[in-house]
Amino acid sequence: MAEKPRILTFLASGEARLLVGMLLSAHYTVSHAGANSSLLETVRAHAPEMILVDMELPGTSGLEVVCRIRRDPLYRDLIIVGLGALEAGGMDKVALVAGCTGFLAYPLQPEPFLNRIRGFFQGERQELELKEHLQYYRLFSEILIEKLETRLDALERKTQVLEKERERQDNLTLQILSSLVNLIEAKDPYLRGHSARVTRYALALGRRIGLHQEDQDTLRRAALLHDIGKISIDLREINKPGPLSEEEWAIIRQHPDTGHKILSPIHFLQDEALVTLYHHTRHEAYGGHPEIPPRLRTLTRILTIVDSYDAMTTRRPYNNPLSQAEAVAELRRCAGTQFDPKLVEPFVEALEELEPLEGREEEGRRE
C-alpha cells in the first residue's frame, strides 16, 4: 500500500487539531507542531508535503510562519494552506500575499474541506490579480508591523521588570556593604560615624562645585564605602596607646587596596572601587597615576580633602581633635601639595553652610 501524503499543521487550538486530524487522517498522515517548537527544525523533521497554518496563532502570527518557511529555498514550492476566519477583513487575500498556496475559511465543512485539500495536492493554486496583490500587500505589512510592535511592547515590559529586579539586587548589595562598614566602625571608637560624616562633607562639596547628579551618586557610594578595606586591620593592635610602628602603618596603608579588591568585582561599583583605591593619593602625585580616569579624579580629590578634614577634627588615641578653624588652616597650608587647591576653598564655603554636628567632641578615629 502506498504511503499516505504527509501533512504538518500549525494550529491555534487543541480543538482545531482534533477536527483537522479527524477529517484528514483517513487519507493523509497528519502531524501537529507544538506551540513552542522551533519552526524550520519541525518542518525539516516532518518533511511534509503540505502545511496547514492558522493565521491567528498564539504568540506569533500565521503570516510570519508562512513567510519564514517560504524564505527557505527548500520550501519555495511546498503546498502551504492558510486557515482562518473570513470575517477577519481580507485575511484570505493577505495569506496569499504572504505566500500561501491557498486559503480555507472556518468553519471547516468535511466534504468541501477534503475536496479542497485534494485539489491543492493536484496542483490547484489560488492566484491574486496584480492589483489585488498590491492592495493586500499593504494590509499584510500593517499586520506584520502590528505584531512586531506588540512583541516589542512585551519585550520592553520584560526589560523593565528585569531592570527593576537588578536595581533591587544592587540596592541590597549596597545595604549589605553599608552594614559591613557600620560593623567595622562599631568595633572602633576612633572610627565610629566616620563614613557617614565623610559622605555628608563630600556631598556638600560636590553640591558647592556643581557636580551633576550621576557624579554625586558615585561620590555618595564611594564616601560611604571608602574605608571598607579596614576590615582586614586588627583594630585592637592599631588602637593601643602610643605611636604606631612602621609595620602597623604599612598594614593601615593597605586598606585602599583591600577596599578596591572588595568592591571591584561588583559590577555597579567599578567607579567607587577606583575612588576607594586612590582616596589617600596626594594631589601632587596624580601625575604618576595616569590610570585614574579624569571623571574620577575630582571625586577622589574631594574624598581626600573631606576624609582628612574628618580625621583632623576627630579625637584620636594620640591627640586631641583640631577645631574647624585649625583644620581649615591645615587644609589651606597643604593646598597644592596634599590637596587640590581648586577644591579647598569651595569646601571651606560648604562647611560654613553645614549645620554643626551634635556630639562631635565625643567621637574619635585614627586614619
Ligand SMILES: [Fe+2]
Ligand atoms: Fe581611608
Ligand SMILES: [Fe+2]
Ligand atoms: Fe577614611
